[in-house]
Amino acid sequence: MNKLKGFLALILMLTMGSISGGAVELDKYSVPDFSIMIGTKLYTLDYANDQKKEMEITKAITENVGDIYIKTTGSEWTNNSSGKVVEVSIINKLEVKTFNGVDVVAPPTQGTEGSIVFKAVDVDTDLQLMDSVSRKGKVGSECVGYISVIEGYDFVLADTTFTGKFTNLDQIVTLKYRKKKIVVNNPPSTKITGLTAGLTFKQGERIYMLVEAVDEDKETTNVRVDVDGSQVGNSDARCYVLLNTETLGGHIVRINSRDKQGVEGEQQTLTYLVR
Known part of the structure; x- marks a missing residue:
């Protein structure tokens, strides 16, 4: 509130005048604590301190010919320029024409509907996400179920x-x-080390292949290696596999991987020849 009072006091030096009055009694309204009354315009503290509303608030202060009042807690109001508590009789005679920039069509009475x-907006972009939703209820009653489920x-x-x-x-309430x-x-x-497709080895030659798991998501990955249809390696990180070079002819190596979420990697197939 100190930030706002300092801001208002600076401009008030040019706009001081007599106290404004009206026919509508302000005490008939449920005014939130720390609201600001500028002439016939009533603002909540958050609304008045919003940088996007700076031009609106500045215009209201410039055009105002009376004092500006700030509601503290309970029913107490203070004069912004003097900092003194204002008599309740003065506050009760103030006329409210707009609340947070919205026209008050008619002065409500106790016990009526509110x-x-x-309005739902993106907290980062201020983009409105859906059409505004209006709710009505008895004054003083709780408004429940007003938070909408928005996909994403x-x-x-x-x-x-x-x-x-x-x-x-x-x-008007903004839901972020x-x-x-x-x-x-x-x-x-x-990642495969020690074997590329189409290699030829001598019979009985000891050839090892290293198969390592690679997962960008840092998930534990299961690696399985089959040679000629028989599993020869199964590990969470890497497999050292001794290739079959005892049997002459062509051989097929198939390598599969899967992360802990069950997502399968693309199968790799390599062939080699023993002669």
């Missing part, structure tokens, strides 16, 4: 001034959501 318009987004928070209840003043991070599980692969 209206809340919920997680709810973060609502305006800090929103109490969750219907009030005499029509409310954050886009979910999409995690792509890339399939694993294998």
